[in-house]
Amino acid sequence: MTTENVTALVTGANRGLGRKFAADLLERGAKVYAGARRPETIDLPGVVPIQLDITDPESVRRAAEQASDVNVVVNNAGVSTRATLLDGPLDDIRLEMETHYFGTLNVIRAFAPVIERNGGGSLLNVLSVLSWLHPASSGAYSAAKAAGWALTDATREELAPRGIHVAALHVGYMDTDMVSYIPADQKVDPAVVAKQALDGMFAGQPEILADDLSRNVKAQLSASPR
Template sequence: MKIEGAVALVTGANRGIGSAFVGELLARGAGTVYAGARNADSVRVSDPRIIPVTLDVTDPGHVSAVAEKLSDVSLVVNNAGVLTRDFPLQASAQEARRQIETNYIALISMTSAFAPVLARNGGGAFVNMLSVVSFVGAPWMTTYSASKAAAWNYTNAARSQLAGQGTEVLGVHAGYVDTDMSAGVDADKIDPRSVARAGLDALEAGQPEVLIDDFTRNIKAGLSNDQNLIYPQVARDFAAMAATG
């Protein structure tokens, strides 16, 4: 998809990866970028092409109303998400529901509401911000991993159906990114601007999926033999984490 002149909507656009996508879309000549956030006042407007939009992705009725209003959108970046660090035996059902609703079910609502809009505007594209834990269950972020795995499967399924209306669907997978969400994680982190650049490069190249970093690429490469190539290291990392409290 060509970004120059496009009208984009970015969810979770007030910080982190969402803010980086807004900046990169503008740099590539997007005509308008609707910056969605629960509180539109939290969006920093640095360019007249940025239009803050109040958007609660967990409210399907509200999402549908916003889709009716933003009838000129040709590109949707589904970035909004939440993360709770938890372990399998300590995970709460309440937090699991919150993450599933935001990271997965909201993706269904956004896709269902905006697919007709994109079709009317020539097809366009969805860019879904996923994660390396779409591919691997990390026991230190159990319910987040599960929600992202569901989002990955939905992304792949939606791609098949939306191809019929000329709409592209890109899945963006990355390891730890240097944002507020990962502030408590002691690991090498990716600059969110690098994520946005690589994601939009892949979109303009017509790719269905992009793996941002070597860690993510290595994890996906091991899926065919994950119990021998991935999970022994996950178990060692978890044991080390438990030993240090």
């Protein structure tokens, strides 16, 4: 598909990487629905704000009805509780899985029929290097992103016959509020990541590795877990 006929939904578009996705899509000439739990926090001129809580199936259903002309979905909305698996609050661990796995699945199940009715298109799931690298200090987040990786691969196969391309973005630390505790020299520019991801998605790539950390970790997946 070309960017000339794109109508996109970006989840979690009120800040961070999601806002960069929305801005980049606008620059490419797309119509953009910017989803957020509180749409009044969306301040990007040119987008269509839309109320969307991906963990609430009713909210997702309403968004699919409102954004019925969509042919591209960027599943960006996320959360990071930094919960460990043994000692972290179970509510935080559940929130990670409800957001990164079930929330993403909610959006895919609601919008796949929309994209198909509109002649096909693309889904981009924002994953992480922690889909593959699982430090104990981010156990809940890593487990949820690993589940998201499996979800992405399975739905790619399931949706291909329906004219829907599914792409995955893997990236390490970005200069966003979510990882404000990470030193700046260890983070990449989210605007650069958004451009790489969209270029890859529109080119039909199944997987976009947006930084050296992700590329190095992916290359070592066959190595010993040590």
